[in-house]
Amino acid sequence: MTRLVVEQPGALALVEDLGRPGFARLGVAASGALDRSALALANRLVGNPDGAAALELLVGGFRARFDGGGWFAVTGAWGSVRLDGRVIAPYTAARAREGSVLEVGLAERGIRYLLAVRGGFDVPPVLGSRSRDTLAGIGPEPVRAGDVLEIGAEPAASVPVVDVDVAFPPPASTVTLALRPGPRADWFTDAARQALFDAEWRISEQADRIGARLVGPALERRQQGELPSEATVPGSIQVAGGGQPTILLADRPVTGGYPVIAIVAPGSLDAVAQLRPGQAVRFRHA
Amino acid sequence: MSRRLLPSGDSALLIECDSLEEVLALHDALAADPRPGVVELVPAARTILVAIDPAVIPLESAATWVRRIPAEAGLRSAGAAAEPVTIPVAYDGDDLAATAALLAVSTEALVARHVAAEWRVAFVGFAPGFGYLVSDDWPFEVPRLSAPRTHVPPGAVALAGAFGGVYPRQSPGGWRLIGRTTAELWNPESDPPALLAPGRRVRFEAVGAG
Numbered sequence: 001m002t003r004l005v006v007e008q009p010g011a012l013a014l015v016e017d018l019g020r021p022g023f024a025r026l027g028v029a030a031s032g033a034l035d036r037s038a039l040a041l042a043n044r045l046v047g048n049p050d051g052a053a054a055l056e057l058l059v060g061g062f063r064a065r066f067d068g069g070g071w072f073a074v075t076g077a078w079g080s081v082r083l084d085g086r087v088i089a090p091y092t093a094a095r096a097r098e099g100s101v102l103e104v105g106l107a108e109r110g111i112r113y114l115l116a117v118r119g120g121f122d123v124p125p126v127l128g129s130r131s132r133d134t135l136a137g138i139g140p141e142p143v144r145a146g147d148v149l150e151i152g153a154e155p156a157a158s159v160p161v162v163d164v165d166v167a168f169p170p171p172a173s174t175v176t177l178a179l180r181p182g183p184r185a186d187w188f189t190d191a192a193r194q195a196l197f198d199a200e201w202r203i204s205e206q207a208d209r210i211g212a213r214l215v216g217p218a219l220e221r222r223q224q225g226e227l228p229s230e231a232t233v234p235g236s237i238q239v240a241g242g243g244q245p246t247i248l249l250a251d252r253p254v255t256g257g258y259p260v261i262a263i264v265a266p267g268s269l270d271a272v273a274q275l276r277p278g279q280a281v282r283f284r285h286a
Numbered sequence: 287m288s289r290r291l292l293p294s295g296d297s298a299l300l301i302e303c304d305s306l307e308e309v310l311a312l313h314d315a316l317a318a319d320p321r322p323g324v325v326e327l328v329p330a331a332r333t334i335l336v337a338i339d340p341a342v343i344p345l346e347s348a349a350t351w352v353r354r355i356p357a358e359a360g361l362r363s364a365g366a367a368a369e370p371v372t373i374p375v376a377y378d379g380d381d382l383a384a385t386a387a388l389l390a391v392s393t394e395a396l397v398a399r400h401v402a403a404e405w406r407v408a409f410v411g412f413a414p415g416f417g418y419l420v421s422d423d424w425p426f427e428v429p430r431l432s433a434p435r436t437h438v439p440p441g442a443v444a445l446a447g448a449f450g451g452v453y454p455r456q457s458p459g460g461w462r463l464i465g466r467t468t469a470e471l472w473n474p475e476s477d478p479p480a481l482l483a484p485g486r487r488v489r490f491e492a493v494g495a496g
Contacts (some may be wrong), residue, residue: 024337025329026480027410118452125472134413138474183300185294205481229332255330255411263295 002068002151006118006143010061010104013120013143013211016114018051020129024231024254031133034209034273035112041167042116045073045093047157052120053130055111055143062104066096070073070151071159072116074261077274078169079113081107086175093118093159096129110170110274118159122152134209135251157270169231174200177268178286182237184227184259192219196237196245201281209251211238212272213282218243229255235264235272247272291349292333297325299336299345301352306331306408306420313484315355324348329409329484331418370404370487373452375443377492379463381431384444389426397492399424400464405450405488410480415472415481416455424448434460441467443490450490454480 006013016039019032033039033056042049055062074081074094081088082103088094096102104113110181123130123140132139143149185193195217204213219239232238236248238258247264248256249272264272265286275281289312292300303309306359312459315331316336322343328335338348384450386393402425408418428445435458444461453459454472471481482488 021337022326023414024335025326025410025484026478027412027414029481051480058323107436140413180295181293184293184462201354228333230300230330230333231328231335233298233335233337235295253411254328255409262291266296 001179002014002066002070002117003117004121004149004151005065005067006062006145006147006149007065007101008061008063008145009143009147010057010059012058013062013106014132014134015055015123015140015143015149016056016131017052017053018137019130019131020249022129023127025072026052026137028074028127028138029133029250029254029256030234031131031136031139032129032249033131035076035114035270037270038112038114038273039116041091042075042114043120044160045075045091045156045162046116046118047159047229048116048118048120048155052116052152052155053123054114055122057104059111059268060104060106060113062113062115063286064102066098066100066102066150069095069100070150071095072102072115074104074113075167075249076170077107077110079107079109085133090169093162106280109172111276112243112273117151119152119154122150133251135253136194138179154211170271174280174282176276176282176284177271178265179237179262179283182260182262185222185261187221187227187259188239189220189222192221192243193246193261195219197283197285200285201245202228203277203279203281205277207275209249209276211248211252212275213244213246215244219245220223221259226258227257229257232256233263235266235269236260249273289352291352294335296345297338297340299338301334301336303332303334306488309334310406310408310420310485311474312355316325316338316352317485319351320350321351322350325397326485330411331409335489336411361425363492368486370489370493371465371481372489373443373469374493375400375465375467375490376494377465379443379465381462382464385428385462396464399426401490401492405490407482407484407488408449409484410482413457414474415482416451417480417484417486419450419482419488420448421450422461424450428462429459431462434458438463439466441469441471443467452482
């Protein structure tokens with residue numbers, strides 16, 4: 001049995017898979033890895049099914065020791081990945097030996113690494129998923145120094161020969177996200193709806209798995225009054241009383257009482273997971 | 287009865303109704319006429335989110351399905367057919383006397399109305415397994431506490447606005463506490479994990495403080 005002994009979790013290390021859709025009616029969001037394509041890529045690199053549980057490492061500063069040998073891959077954020085001091089090329093699978101030490105440095109591009117191990121992390125599922133929901137407090141606890149993570153049985157698929165060419169690091173400059181109309185776009189003035197697309201926004205320091213706040217012009221409402229709480233989908237851009245938008249993400253509350261002006265299209269949602277505080281964002285029509 | 291279909295991305299529709307009553311009726315009607323590819327119905331105070339798998343059912347087909355539900359359909363019928371769940375309550379909540387005084391009734395009368403009413407889970411929110419309960423038999427509007435508690439114990443039976451509720455686990459909360467139950471409202475190890483799902487009928491039963 002191979003295990004990963006975490007010596008240093010970094011800012012926040014969470015076990016995540018593709019989440020637990022279908023429980024919103026009971027008050028539980030789907031959760032799951034914020035950058036789902038990075039999760040799928042990391043898993044494919046080591047021959048796992050796309051949804052095997054991996055570690056989502058915020059910012060980096062992570063160090064762990066392999067108890068037993070095994071394959072691993074790090075995707076998502078772009079930064080220094082070293083195995084026993086030796087540099088591992090980004091987005092590639094590498095084999096750790098018994099006792100090998102994996103170090104994931106501070107992210108230089110993007111902000112969330114996905115670390116997959118061949119076999120996946122074998123922690124007990126909750127409601128069919130091994131994802132940590134940081135708002136509902138469901139799923140495996142955040143990883144602490146000294147934690148030992150069991151690694152599951154080898155999957156049937158072999159470690160594929162790939163394919164570094166397909167991988168692009170998260171952009172360092174302005175990111176443009178595609179938007180679809182939100183259910184409450186008509187609650188906003190024409191000027192506000194225009195400003196959403198004209199302005200250059202910045203990601204605030206208040207950005208986590210629940211939502212990412214944007215800094216920019218205040219989006220004024222045409223319709224005042226309170227909105228009875230209603231269910232939201234991932235990527236919903238809700239606008240609070242002061243006019244500041246927030247992109248709601250995987251661990252958002254299942255219902256919200258602020259009007260949703262627009263929704264980040266599925267193809268742009270993974271990019272939100274990699275936005276760093278202060279980074280510039282623009283929106284375009286999907 | 288009118289309903290509006292609002293956009294909610296590539297894999298959901300948001301249906302807006304005029305009242306919670308219509309939400310309950312439409313939720314029942316939709317639940318009684320399921321379609322492949324409809325992943326989930328998420329009711330709220332005035333809306334129902336219809337979450338779909340676009341690989342199985344196109345959004346437009348889901349919209350047609352919703353539009354074709356007759357206006358009068360489901361008025362208090364389908365989803366509520368299951369037997370009501372009975373929740374035993376020791377009516378000794380910290381706010382019981384003050385709440386009764388606020389409503390100008392005796393504590394006995396307040397408890398009697400709470401027990402006599404047939405409740406229904408309108409929607410779930412705030413926390414996993416926290417059902418917002420409504421009842422035609424419940425005449426009271428209960429203001430929230432001006433200062434919410436930082437710790438409400440699990441099983442606290444509470445009132446706010448026109449709603450009843452039970453806290454599934456310890457959390458902050460601004461509802462007025464009238465009792466407590468030993469019933470397990472939320473257990474992710476159980477199937478289903480929540481005692482109260484939308485549409486479920488609920489009765490409260492007074493038991494001795496113990």
